[in-house]
Amino acid sequence: MHAHIIIWIIPFTLLGGILSALVASILLLFSEQVRTALLPRLVSFSIGALLGAAFLDLLPEAMHAAGPERVQGIGLALALGVLGFFLLEKLAFWHHGHGSDELDTEAHPDRLRQKAVGTLIVIGTGLHNFLDGILLGASFLTDIRLGVVLAIAVIAHQIPQQVGDISVLLVAGVSRGRALLLSALSGGT
Known part of the structure; x- marks a missing residue:
């Protein structure tokens, strides 16, 4: 049915x-100081690419597909999405550092900390990338041009995400090789 679309989805993924x-x-290959200086710029570029794709391609496509009689629902969904992420962020920062389930690095060996951080990175980023894949597939099924634009935005978003994941792993004490391996595992989902 949509076999010709898979020819587009797989290569871009x-x-x-x-x-x-x-x-x-x-x-x-760069020093930690250089990586630390580059990361905010990469994240800013990533945010710009995603917002551009969302507001210039995805939102107009959704509004067109919904039709004039249901366009308010698209606006409401957008507002609820922004509000939901705002509340989630506030909740995360409110709870950050106040829980009893924090890993006590003095009572646990470094190996346990590395394993915990590595596992969280692989699971969290893997889930995130899986959802990116679903979004990409849906966008290619909607329109190949929309899929290509979104794929480029997701690729631009993936680069600082991978760098951020690797940076977190390095700070946790994971070796560069293992950090790259764990990042590749999570990125392959």
């Missing part, structure tokens, strides 16, 4: 994973 892992591995 693979390109995103490979390109982000490649750029992240190149950034591993």
